[in-house]
Amino acid sequence: MQSNQRIQFTSSKIEDLMFRTTFNPKTMEGDVIVNLSLIDKQDFDDVLKIFSMAINSGLAVSPLLKILHEGDSISGRKVGEGEVGFATVCSITIDGLLLKAGVMVKPRFGGLVEIRDGEPVRFTNVLTYHSTTIDPLEVLMSQELTSVMSMLKTGSGKILANLREAPMVARDVIDSTLADMVDAGINGILEVGEPNTRILDVPVERDHLGIVVIGGTNPMAIVQEHGIPIRTNAMSTLIDINKLSHINDLV
């Protein structure tokens, strides 16, 4: 076995990526964290339609993405013959931005959030980042527990989301950073909790507040719910934001 195959828990992978995030929402420059998904070429049109629908319904972190064709490579992973790749913005980018704004943010877990009549109600399944070497949202996608499509159609279902905690003293910086992000087209904040208050049925640490962000892998979950094979590698690498294009320019 190669030594570079040695296991690394997601929590340490996340910290590494957060440190390497350089995107500045005010100047619109720098690198963001992306998920890489590969599909079969013949499914391209269907998948693009699904992505467009999901992203325009707000079920993604950002409308920006990059399409990779045969032979293109990204962080050492090459898009193989007969394949198409999608690099989409990962929700951990938000943690990177908060960190660079000086907020000691702690990503805690990825999970499924139950949405009832358009309102997020509670987490129903979770995996903490320090307990797994595979991205929690990737794990949950493979368990066939999501119902993202039904959420879009009826307003009720289970979507992928993740939770981080931040110290309440940083509240003002958090608010202004999140506002800058929204201006820069990075959305996906599902809920910001009150200090010392449960968020979506999960208690937070003392003097902290919880922030729930929609998982960047929800569009992939929909693709999977349609029975189209998709191989997702969450939190893959970083990419210059100016190399990404708006979904509506691609459809």
Place this chain on the structure above:
Amino acid sequence: MTDPNVERKLVEIMRIINESDKPLGARLIADELHNRGYAIGERAVRYHLRILDERGFTKKHGYIGRTITERGRKELNDALISDRFGFVITRIEELIYKADYNLETGKGNVIVNITNIDKNDYDNATDIIKYAMDHGATISPRVGIIEEDTDLDIYVPDGKVAIATVCSITFDGLLLNSGIPVVPVFGGLMQMEDYSPAGFLDLISYSGTSIDPIKIFLRRKATSILEAIDTGNGKMLANVRQIPVSAATRAEELLNVAAKHDISGHLAIGDPGEDVLYAPIERGKVGIPVMVGINSVAAVEEAGINVDTHPVSSVMEYSKMKKL
């Protein structure tokens, strides 16, 4: 959302009703709540039951009592995430305690995984299970076969046969029974090279998840067990527990005895405080990886036969289990 304290009582009442095989009345529910450390009277139970009825989680059958509805059962799976964080490990601890197989007398229970197989696939499936077990992919080559209505404790759906395979957590039960404090830490995907384990590729800790780690790997279809048996290279499932360094010698003796009872397939006892096959181990502890019993049924799925598996689901008298 209701007050978390009320919510907790509601969930506990649903669990009690769900665990019963007949309708339950408020009196019995109040008694059981008392056993579980909830000081709540019969009157208050009735009040909570009315809330559950209104939400459609329970159903009243005249004076006999209440049963849980399908909706209530679903709610049990989703409710109280902060409790279920530690639920996987709590459930495992409960079964470790119940696994009382005695290596001297040969009596007692082991922990089993239950797999439901379609009757039509039964012969093919058992061939593969036997093949995997003969090649040491599991902790024990013994299985229990449960047909419809033969066993009251284990429910077998119509048209199915259930096969019980010995779960690797049985090992933890044996360790605990000889006074060794044991903590199951990770379930993981093991790379096999030249017919022996080379190291874990992925790990998921038993604490910090609301879904059983082995179930996660099984559903991800991450294994290549048949390939590992045929060519020596492939991916199998294994888990790791840790015990204090001072108990390592005792554990080793125990493992030798267990092998005589068809309980083996352990990979190695790690070195004190060292990673074992890349799985991190606390200082002062040693790690013991074991091949999980689920490997045999994962092989069945690899062969394209659909089965429904519940890891770490129950206990069974080991003497009733036979080699295929």
